[in-house]
Amino acid sequence: MKRRVFAAFGALVIASILTLAFVLPAEYDLDPLGTGAILGLLGLSGQTTDTSRAILAPMDSKPVRDVRTYSLPPFASVEFKYDLAEGAVMIYEWESTAEVVFDFHAEPTIGGEAATQSFSQGRTSGESGSYIAPFDGIHGWFWENRSLANVTVVVKTNGFMTGGTEYRDNDKIQVQIGE
Amino acid sequence: MSRRGRITLVGLVVAIVAVPVLAHNIGEGNAAFVQSLTGPALAAFTYLGAKHMVTGIDHILFLVGVVFYLHRLKDVVLYATLFTIGHSTTLLAGVLAEWSMNAYIVDAIIGLSVVYKAYENIGGFENWRWSPDPRAAVLVFGLCHGMGLATKLQELTLSADGLLVNLASFNVGVELGQVIALFAVVAILAWWRRQESFERSAYGLNFTLMVLGFILAEYQLAGYFLSTNGTA
Numbered sequence: 502m503k504r505r506v507f508a509a510f511g512a513l514v515i516a517s518i519l520t521l522a523f524v525l526p527a528e529y530d531l532d533p534l535g536t537g538a539i540l541g542l543l544g545l546s547g548q549t550t551d552t553s554r555a556i557l558a559p560m561d562s563k564p565v566r567d568v569r570t571y572s573l574p575p576f577a578s579v580e581f582k583y584d585l586a587e588g589a590v591m592i593y594e595w596e597s598t599a600e601v602v603f604d605f606h607a608e609p610t611i612g613g614e615a616a617t618q619s620f621s622q623g624r625t626s627g628e629s630g631s632y633i634a635p636f637d638g639i640h641g642w643f644w645e646n647r648s649l650a651n652v653t654v655v656v657k658t659n660g661f662m663t664g665g666t667e668y669r670d671n672d673k674i675q676v677q678i679g680e
Numbered sequence: 681m682s683r684r685g686r687i688t689l690v691g692l693v694v695a696i697v698a699v700p701v702l703a704h705n706i707g708e709g710n711a712a713f714v715q716s717l718t719g720p721a722l723a724a725f726t727y728l729g730a731k732h733m734v735t736g737i738d739h740i741l742f743l744v745g746v747v748f749y750l751h752r753l754k755d756v757v758l759y760a761t762l763f764t765i766g767h768s769t770t771l772l773a774g775v776l777a778e779w780s781m782n783a784y785i786v787d788a789i790i791g792l793s794v795v796y797k798a799y800e801n802i803g804g805f806e807n808w809r810w811s812p813d814p815r816a817a818v819l820v821f822g823l824c825h826g827m828g829l830a831t832k833l834q835e836l837t838l839s840a841d842g843l844l845v846n847l848a849s850f851n852v853g854v855e856l857g858q859v860i861a862l863f864a865v866v867a868i869l870a871w872w873r874r875q876e877s878f879e880r881s882a883y884g885l886n887f888t889l890m891v892l893g894f895i896l897a898e899y900q901l902a903g904y905f906l907s908t909n910g911t912a
Contacts, residue, residue, distance in 0.1 A: 509804060509890060516893075520894075528902075528903075
């Protein structure tokens with residue numbers, strides 16, 4: 502009988518090691534043995550035990566208001582991206598005189614084009630909302646006029662952007678933002 | 681084909697059908713759908729009940745432990761019935777009477793039920809002055825598993841309209857899922873028992889069940905302590 506109690510205890514020990522080594526890192530982002538980091542299990546859960554996303558986040562810089570206006574002839578497109586640091590907030594409002602195809606996406610500085618993520622896309626004549634940059638990089642819109650008439654797109658933003666770049670007809674133009 | 685061969689074949693077919701159900705985890709989708717329902721939805725709840733059972737690794741592992749040494753179909757039916765009575769009782773009572781129990785704690789206990797059954801299988805309770813009647817144990821653990829099912833169902837806000845019908849359908853689904861799972865488990869065990877390696881590997885498998893049961897329990901306890909319930 503003692504052997505079986507010993508077996509049960511052994512099972513408990515093995516289970517605890519496996520739980521600490523694999524299950525906690527994968528499911529709860531906890532890594533008491535450091536195995537999660539070594540094996541790359543952290544982040545699997547998609548949870549962030551990161552409490553640095555504060556409810557109130559004072560910034561070192563002042564917020565910038567910016568307005569951009571683009572005239573798009575039929576089937577023309579333009580891309581405009583702001584530079585934003587991770588956690589920086591931007592309130593946006595864009596409107597177009599007719600429906601356009603748009604895609605709001607962001608490209609991280611670390612990771613580049615391959616790690617681009619799109620957060621909003623579709624076909625509409627405007628959208629407004631708030632954005633919290635998930636990483637350092639460039640964040641902004643692609644607009645395309647798919648109609649046979651000229652369309653004007655106006656985008657107004659207020660936030661902690663530090664710069665802007667226009668991408669038009671294979672040109673990349675850095676612009677001054679702010680009023 | 682021998683009788684056992686036929687059982688095995690049917691069992692394998694059933695198991696293959698169960699795999700897509702296992703792999704298809706649309707948990708959040710289910711929750712959203714259920715929350716949008718008002719009124720009776722028999723088929724939806726029956727399916728959900730079956731899916732909960734077949735994808736519930738903790739329930740499956742317990743069943744594996746229970747039927748491990750049951751050779752006769754008669755015994756499998758007896759124990760399955762005891763388990764069913766147990767979990768149906770607490771599932772129905774728990775949801776209707778709105779018992780509130782912490783889901784993590786209940787699931788941790790379910791994990792320990794797996795350990796208990798596997799320990800019993802390796803003869804852990806032999807030579808004890810008193811050990812629980814295995815049938816009573818299965819019934820009592822059935823009550824625990826049912827509480828687990830109830831807490832899962834409670835997490836989906838169920839509309840009061842049609843609650844009884846939906847709950848009953850869910851229970852029927854759980855039983856169907858149990859039959860599917862048992863069929864596969866019993867078939868595989870029946871085949872395996874005919875292999876010469878069975879006696880040697882039986883201990884190993886039950887040891888593994890104990891490890892898995894402990895992992896489940898620890899995983900749930902960790903969830904408990906990390907959630908606000910544990911820190912409040």
